Amino acid sequence: xxxxxxxxxxxxxxxxxxxxxxxxxxxxxxxxxxxxxxxxxxxxxxxxxxxxxxxxxxxxxxxxxxxxxxxxxxxxxxxxxxxxxxxxxxxxxxxxxxxxxxxxxxxxxxxxxxxxxxxxxxxxxxxxxxxxxxxxxxxxxxxxxxxxxxxxxxxxxxxxxxxxxxxxxxxxxxxxxxxxxxxxxxxxxxxxxxxxxxxxxxxxxxxxxxxxxxxxxxxxxxxxxxxxxxxxxxxxxxxxxxxxxxxxxxxxxx
Numbered sequence: 001x002x003x004x005x006x007x008x009x010x011x012x013x014x015x016x017x018x019x020x021x022x023x024x025x026x027x028x029x030x031x032x033x034x035x036x037x038x039x040x041x042x043x044x045x046x047x048x049x050x051x052x053x054x055x056x057x058x059x060x061x062x063x064x065x066x067x068x069x070x071x072x073x074x075x076x077x078x079x080x081x082x083x084x085x086x087x088x089x090x091x092x093x094x095x096x097x098x099x100x101x102x103x104x105x106x107x108x109x110x111x112x113x114x115x116x117x118x119x120x121x122x123x124x125x126x127x128x129x130x131x132x133x134x135x136x137x138x139x140x141x142x143x144x145x146x147x148x149x150x151x152x153x154x155x156x157x158x159x160x161x162x163x164x165x166x167x168x169x170x171x172x173x174x175x176x177x178x179x180x181x182x183x184x185x186x187x188x189x190x191x192x193x194x195x196x197x198x199x200x201x202x203x204x205x206x207x208x209x210x211x212x213x214x215x216x217x218x219x220x221x222x223x224x225x226x227x228x229x230x231x232x233x234x235x236x237x238x239x240x241x242x243x244x245x246x247x248x249x250x251x252x253x254x
Contacts, residue, residue, distance in 0.1 A: 001042065005032035007057065008039045013050045013199035014192065015043040019111075022058030027066035028110055033084040040091050050199040050206060052095065053191055054118060055102035056111075061127070064109025067136075082141060085110060089142035092117040094214070096207045098198050102191040103127045103169065103178065113142030116151070119210070121177070122191050123169035124184040129177065130166035150217065152176050204239050208232035 001008065007018040017039045019026040026032075043049045056062055065081075073081065092099055092114070101107075101115035103123035112129055115121050123129065131148075133139050140161065149157040152175050160167070169181035182190045198206065212232055220228070236242065 001038065003035045003038065005029070006035040006039055008042070010043075010046070010049060012196065013048060014195045015039070015046070015049045015052045017043075017052065017054045019054075019056040019062050022056075022060070024063075024066060024068075025060035025106055026056040026058065026062040026111065027068075028062055028064060028085070029066045029069055030081050030084050033081075033088050036088045037084075037091060040088070040095065043097065044095065047203070050097060050201070050203050051195045052097060052099045053102055053195055054092075054099065054114065055104055055188070055191070058105070060106040060111070061101070061103045062108070062111025062114060063106050064111045064132075085141055089113065089117050093143055093147075096210060097203070098206055098210060100191055100195060102187055103129065104184065104187055108132060108166070109138075110141060113140060113144045113147075115178075116144055116147040117142055120179050120194070121172075122180045122182065122187065122194070123172055123178045124187050125169045125181045126184060127169040127172070127181075128166045129169070129172050130164065131161050132164045132166075134162060135164040148177075202236070202239070202241055202245055204241070205236050208236055 005019070005021055007020045009016045009018075017036065019032060021027060021029075021032060040052070043052050070078070098120070099118040100120045100122065101118035103115050103121060105124065105127055107115050107123075107127060107129045109132060112131055115129075131140055131144070148160070156175055167177070169178060172178040173181040180190065212228060215224075215228060
């Protein structure tokens with residue numbers, strides 16, 4: 001697998017995707033989005049992988065779109081770039097396996113939106129997070145209009161998007177934008193500990209739970225959701241790994 005703009009690694013049931021353009025603070029070009037899609041496709045197809053972690057090399061998660069490229073793009077080229085971006089965002093939002101964003105530094109613009117698309121966000125306390133689009137005559141992408149409001153509510157979402165101000169990891173945790181903020185030197189240790197806890201669980205259960213959570217966000221009625229819950233539970237308890245899971249759980253309680 002030849003990847004120019006990401007580093008892709010797999011260990012102990014966890015796939016780790018590192019954005020790898022540190023010389024430009026992991027600014028995003030079309031090649032990066034295509035490489036991300038390739039890595040995600042591999043993680044989806046690999047039955048050993050239960051969790052995907054996304055982070056950045058160097059001192060940034062991502063500073064968003066590569067503005068040097070943006071200045072010279074035609075409208076047609078810009079549309080092509082945005083379509084690639086949106087496809088990766090859709091893939092992550094709908095990804096059947098849990099995803100964790102390890103926000104190691106600047107997470108700005110579409111870099112911030114990439115973190116929003118993940119199921120869980122853990123940030124370095126000093127990370128800078130925000131959407132400067134209104135400052136550069138642009139607009140948000142990656143489903144962020146819905147994702148950010150789901151996390152922090154419409155009022156706070158409007159404040160951050162209208163002002164274009166950045167917040168640090170600590171404030172992001174306070175308002176519910178990230179699950180946890182930790183010292184930078186503890187970030188990957190904390191992320192991998194959480195990933196290991198998730199990877200220890202049933203991959204089929206994780207798939208069913210994530211599907212149900214996404215449905216509960218408003219895609220279906222409560223009645224349809226509760227019907228799905230019955231079928232998901234029955235599907236889980238019908239798997240071969242069910243009895244082994246129960247035995248292991250009972251052994252842990254002793």
